[in-house]
Amino acid sequence: MNPADIQALVARGFGSLDGARYVLLRVEDAGAAREWLRGLGVTTLAEAQARRLPRVRQVAFTAAGLCALDLPVDTIPGFAPEFLDGLAGDPSRSRRLGDIEDSAPALWRWGAGDAEPHVLLILLAEGGDIEAHLAETLAAMPAGACSVLLVNAASGPVGREPFGFVDGISQPEVDWEGTVEPGGAKDRLYRDRIALGEFLLGHDNEYGFVPDHPVEGGIGHNGTYLVYRQLEQDVAGFWGWAARTAGAGGAVAFAERMVGRGIDGDPLPALGGEGVNGFTFASDPDGAICPIGAHIRRANPRSGDDPRGRRGFLGDVVSSLGLKGSAMHDAVASARFHRLLRRGRPYGSAPDPQAAIAGITSEEPRGLHFICLNASLARQFEFVQGSWLASPYFGGLSGEQDPMLGNRCPVSGGMQTDAFAYHDAAGNPRLAAGLPRFVTVVGGAYFFLPGIGGLARILRG
Numbered sequence: 502m503n504p505a506d507i508q509a510l511v512a513r514g515f516g517s518l519d520g521a522r523y524v525l526l527r528v529e530d531a532g533a534a535r536e537w538l539r540g541l542g543v544t545t546l547a548e549a550q551a552r553r554l555p556r557v558r559q560v561a562f563t564a565a566g567l568c569a570l571d572l573p574v575d576t577i578p579g580f581a582p583e584f585l586d587g588l589a590g591d592p593s594r595s596r597r598l599g600d601i602e603d604s605a606p607a608l609w610r611w612g613a614g615d616a617e618p619h620v621l622l623i624l625l626a627e628g629g630d631i632e633a634h635l636a637e638t639l640a641a642m643p644a645g646a647c648s649v650l651l652v653n654a655a656s657g658p659v660g661r662e663p664f665g666f667v668d669g670i671s672q673p674e675v676d677w678e679g680t681v682e683p684g685g686a687k688d689r690l691y692r693d694r695i696a697l698g699e700f701l702l703g704h705d706n707e708y709g710f711v712p713d714h715p716v717e718g719g720i721g722h723n724g725t726y727l728v729y730r731q732l733e734q735d736v737a738g739f740w741g742w743a744a745r746t747a748g749a750g751g752a753v754a755f756a757e758r759m760v761g762r763g764i765d766g767d768p769l770p771a772l773g774g775e776g777v778n779g780f781t782f783a784s785d786p787d788g789a790i791c792p793i794g795a796h797i798r799r800a801n802p803r804s805g806d807d808p809r810g811r812r813g814f815l816g817d818v819v820s821s822l823g824l825k826g827s828a829m830h831d832a833v834a835s836a837r838f839h840r841l842l843r844r845g846r847p848y849g850s851a852p853d854p855q856a857a858i859a860g861i862t863s864e865e866p867r868g869l870h871f872i873c874l875n876a877s878l879a880r881q882f883e884f885v886q887g888s889w890l891a892s893p894y895f896g897g898l899s900g901e902q903d904p905m906l907g908n909r910c911p912v913s914g915g916m917q918t919d920a921f922a923y924h925d926a927a928g929n930p931r932l933a934a935g936l937p938r939f940v941t942v943v944g945g946a947y948f949f950l951p952g953i954g955g956l957a958r959i960l961r962g
């Protein structure tokens with residue numbers, strides 16, 4: 502692992518830099534764009550390890566962008582088919598990810614058709630400096646090299662997302678030193694330390710091998726895939742519905758069950774474990790504490806390779822042979838193959854939930870610039886989004902999707918997806934029905950975030 506060959510974002514969220522701009526560009530003149538990008542000064546992990554950086558620049562490309570830079574990606578073996586298709590490139594993908602009706606790519610502000618970006622620049626700096634950082638970066642671009650499609654601004658570092666919940670708490674612990682030997686009996690239990698190859702191409706992953714990636718000219722080595730989705734949040738709708746369902750006094754506790762954490766980020770009481778992240782759902786198989794369909798339980802069910810954990814040699818053998826347990830026990834896949842490094846930031850002001858419950862909220866657009874990094878778009882992001890968050894079948898549930906993110910569209914055959922099963926404060930099972938849509942996708946794309954050597958290869962032309 503060579504930190505001088507890795508873009509810093511892979512290892513750092515740069516939470517202390519509270520200014521962020523996501524610059525979406527289209528290449529107009531390949532030669533001029535390559536020359537400009539060669540001198541951009543992309544921040545490496547080695548630089549971030551050496552000192553506290555006041556400014557950060559990262560760069561990533563869509564498949565269309567690599568082509569526009571004269572790198573015909575479909576002739577280079579090893580790029581993931583999902584990347585080549587693009588986030589908005591296939592109606593069946595859009596359906597699986599829940600990007601239909603109001604969230605359909607045809608309605609997006611950016612990401613589809615002529616509004617598909619080629620290049621993403623991520624600029625980070627302190628709030629007072631971010632506009633200067635943006636202006637200086639763009640001023641260095643020769644006229645006619647690229648056109649600016651959009652500059653998206655984040656409202657600050659990861660802190661509270663626009664519904665008011667503390668965000669950015671749980672991340673996989675990346676195994677930079679390669680200490681994990683995946684696949685042993687210990688993996689019957691959940692673990693948070695995840696093989697480097699799940700997040701960086703060219704390294705061993707959770708199957709113990711280096712997955713397919715573009716090797717020609719070192720283009721893929723130390724690169725990763727970056728998913729960017731702009732998710733607009735209906736803050737008034739969310740808190741209004743929580744208050745109508747649970748009463749003004751019970752709205753926060755009810756919303757905490759939808760998210761699966763306390764509003765200040767604490768695990769729901771009685772889950773056990775240490776600190777804010779040292780818990781699993783093993784002690785809560787029926788979702789009496791944290792509903793099975795809660796956002797954090799769908800996004801990371803904290804499951805091991807064996808749904809019932811480790812039960813000694815004989816018990817493990819019996820379970821491996823599939824002789825005990827019901828289909829329900831296999832309803833959730835092992836989490837270690839489906840982890841994401843989240844690097845997004847919110848936009849719009851953070852609301853006061855009590856004011857929102859009382860119906861006092863601003864009309865400004867608010868949401869999340871959701872960004873995550875993963876080595877396999879299909880097995881990580883698309884699986885989490887499509888099979889866990891957006892699916893009406895999860896963990897033995899049916900007729901529900903993620904209570905925050907679901908599009909609530911009935912699925913084929915007419916099954917509704919707008920319910921949410923939870924236990925109230927007195928421990929009684931409840932079913933809320935008719936959840937409205939609180940989150941709408943308004944843009945997005947799949948990018949390749951290369952290593953520094955890979956970037957040089959891309960920009961060689």
Ligand code: HEM
Nearest residue numbers: 662666667668669670671732762797800801869885886940
């Ligand atoms: C508007 C959209 C979203 C909001 C408001 C939101 C909010 C939150 C909150 C409040 C948490 C708990 C704090 C934490 O552990 O960091 C969380 C956790 C998480 N979210 Fe989201 N999220 C959104 C979209 C997504 C999407 C699209 C994905 C994945 C495709 C996702 C994946 C995760 C994951 C993996 C966790 C950590 C779960 C764990 O390990 O416990 N989220 N989110």
